[in-house]
Amino acid sequence: MANAYQTMETAELDAQIALLEQEAERLRAQGLSLDMARGKPSQEQTDLSRGMLDCVDATCDLTDEGLAADNYGVPDGLPSARRLAAELLQTDSANVLVIGSSSLNLMYDLVCHAYTHGIAGNEPWCHQGEVKFLCPSPGYDRHFRVTEHFGITNVPVAMGVDGPDMDEVERLVASDASIKGIWCVPKYANPTGVTYSDDVVRRLAALEPAAPDFRIFWDNAYMVHDLYDEGDELLNIFDALAEAGHDDMAYVFGSTAKVTFPSSGMAFVASSAANMREVRDAFAVMRVSPEKISQLAHVRFLKDAAGVRAHMRKHAAIVRPRFELVEQKLTDGLGGLDCATWTHPRGGYFVSFDGPEGSAKAIVALAAELGVKLTGAGATWPYGKDPKDTNIRIAPTYPSLDELSAALDVFVLAVKLVSARLARSER
Numbered sequence: 001m002a003n004a005y006q007t008m009e010t011a012e013l014d015a016q017i018a019l020l021e022q023e024a025e026r027l028r029a030q031g032l033s034l035d036m037a038r039g040k041p042s043q044e045q046t047d048l049s050r051g052m053l054d055c056v057d058a059t060c061d062l063t064d065e066g067l068a069a070d071n072y073g074v075p076d077g078l079p080s081a082r083r084l085a086a087e088l089l090q091t092d093s094a095n096v097l098v099i100g101s102s103s104l105n106l107m108y109d110l111v112c113h114a115y116t117h118g119i120a121g122n123e124p125w126c127h128q129g130e131v132k133f134l135c136p137s138p139g140y141d142r143h144f145r146v147t148e149h150f151g152i153t154n155v156p157v158a159m160g161v162d163g164p165d166m167d168e169v170e171r172l173v174a175s176d177a178s179i180k181g182i183w184c185v186p187k188y189a190n191p192t193g194v195t196y197s198d199d200v201v202r203r204l205a206a207l208e209p210a211a212p213d214f215r216i217f218w219d220n221a222y223m224v225h226d227l228y229d230e231g232d233e234l235l236n237i238f239d240a241l242a243e244a245g246h247d248d249m250a251y252v253f254g255s256t257a258k259v260t261f262p263s264s265g266m267a268f269v270a271s272s273a274a275n276m277r278e279v280r281d282a283f284a285v286m287r288v289s290p291e292k293i294s295q296l297a298h299v300r301f302l303k304d305a306a307g308v309r310a311h312m313r314k315h316a317a318i319v320r321p322r323f324e325l326v327e328q329k330l331t332d333g334l335g336g337l338d339c340a341t342w343t344h345p346r347g348g349y350f351v352s353f354d355g356p357e358g359s360a361k362a363i364v365a366l367a368a369e370l371g372v373k374l375t376g377a378g379a380t381w382p383y384g385k386d387p388k389d390t391n392i393r394i395a396p397t398y399p400s401l402d403e404l405s406a407a408l409d410v411f412v413l414a415v416k417l418v419s420a421r422l423a424r425s426e427r
Contacts, residue, residue: 003339003356005423013424020417024370027410032371034407039190039349040398041258044318048311049260052301056293064299069292075099075284077268081295085268087305088223089252090236096270099283099290103255103267107217108146110251110269113282114180114213115150120248120278122213125152125180134172134182136164138352138380138391140190143183143219154382155179159192163200170207177210181217187234188222191380191393192352193345195232205240207249216250222348223254224312227320231347238270247272251279256298258349259308259315266298322396322404326351329405333412339419342394351394352380359418360389366414372407 005013056062062070064078076082077098086093099106115131118124125131133147137156144154155172158165163186173179184204186196196204204216218237226232241247248271256265271279302308327344330353334340342353355363360377367374375393378384394411396404 003419003423004337005339005420006426008423010424010427013420013427017417017420017424020413020420023413024366024417027370027413030371032406032410034371034399034403034410035373036395036399036404036407036411037373037375038398039258039395041262041315042318042398042400045258045315045397046261048314048318049301052260052297055300056297062293062296064292064296069296072289074292075287075289076280077266077290078292078295078299080299081266081292082268084299084302084304084308085254085266086270088308089220089238089254089268089270091238091252091270095273095276096268097276097279097283098266098268098295099287100267101255101257101263101265101291101294103219103221103253103257103269104142104146106253106267106269107143107219107251108149109283109286110215110217110279111146111150111152111181113279114215115152117282119213119215120274125150125213128178130178132176132179134164134169134179135382136183136189137382138191138386138393139183140185140219141375141379141384143185143217144382147181147183148383152180156382156387157182159189159194161194163189163194163196164204166200166203170203173207173209173211173214175210179209180211180213181215183217183219185219185221186237187220187232188225188345188348190221190348191343191350191391193343193348193350195234195347198235201235201237201240202244205237205246205249206244207246209249214249218250218252220252220254221258224308225258225315225349226312226347227316227323228346229313241272248275251275256302259311260298260301264294266295319397321401322399323351325401325404326394326396326408329408329412333409334415337416337419340415349395349397351396353392353394354390355392355415356419356422357388357390359415359422360386360392362418362421363392363411363414366418367410370410370414372410372414374411
């Protein structure tokens with residue numbers, strides 16, 4: 001369906017472009033410098049966790065169930081930290097490691113291990129010729145960069161309203177033994193905000209890969225990041241794998257990076273008992289001991305999954321108005337023009353926006369000229385190549401509400417002007 005600019009008479013369209021260009025000059029003169037490029041918590045959000053800094057001090061006991069947090073050892077992580085992670089991931093703490101502060105680091109390490117040493121007795125990926133990974137797109141750029149870094153071929157797979165296109169995933173995985181994995185952000189996916197349906201989770205768990213060393217990299221980064229009390233429900237991947245008889249097929253990741261302090265949280269990984277024996281052996285070479293004092297502070301502050309949920313309700317009270325402002329600004333500014341669509345997530349950190357074909361790079365560039373930094377166009381696709389140049393990731397959490405309002409005004413103006421210019425170029 002043609003958008004409103006495409007249906008205008010040429011004289012009317014030219015007049016609209018002139019008005020929009022005047023508005024752009026007015027905004028340019030304001031000298032704005034606003035950042036909506038990355039999904040970072042705001043200062044208000046990180047302040048929620050300052051009390052955690054008082055949970056470990058010079059006078060307190062630095063042991064956890066008799067194990068020292070202030071010395072080497074306990075390579076799997078403190079027992080209380082593993083129990084908390086297991087409760088969040090809905091699995092057995094015996095199969096959970098809590099290590100470091102970055103789940104992306106753990107993902108990188110497991111890709112590296114498979115690439116250099118192989119999985120479950122199979123040849124290292126580096127000895128198998130071309131290796132491929134499926135990348136639901138639009139998706140998380142840092143995932144794609146990990147596999148790209150190892151020379152692994154990233155293969156885009158379309159994202160729908162309930163998760164990846166499973167017909168395509170099933171076809172590719174069953175027919176091509178060079179496909180070794182798939183990236184997944186199953187709840188409030190980056191950037192679409194989609195939560196995988198029960199059917200998608202079950203179909204992923206029931207995959208019959210041609211490659212015996214195929215693994216699902218299940219990055220449940222936003223499992224507790226609901227905006228509303230009635231958050232999306234995600235089927236437990238461990239239950240789905242058990243039902244399918246494929247316990248070994250997934251690595252499951254999580255962290256407290258956007259629960260407490262980014263870069264100073266707890267990161268964790270879980271899988272089957274067999275997989276975790278292999279992971280422990282690999283990680284024993286890489287690490288002497290995890291950051292156990294940080295783990296101790298986290299458990300004493302958050303306590304358990306109920307404590308995490310209570311803490312995240314405080315986050316939601318801060319973040320929810322920002323997402324509602326995005327919805328309001330986009331609806332008011334673009335709703336009647338039929339030149340854009342966007343997602344309406346109930347959690348997570350992003351809104352996925354699609355403009356007219358061939359518009360995304362121009363919109364991002366124009367917004368930058370007017371003082372608003374956005375995630376680069378194409379970043380949500382492997383190699384930064386959005387085939388239709390439509391998708392832009394909106395990250396509303398970091399700016400203040402006033403800054404976000406100003407940034408969204410610029411964004412809406414950029415979308416209008418680029419859409420109108422595109423319509424004029426088609427005449």
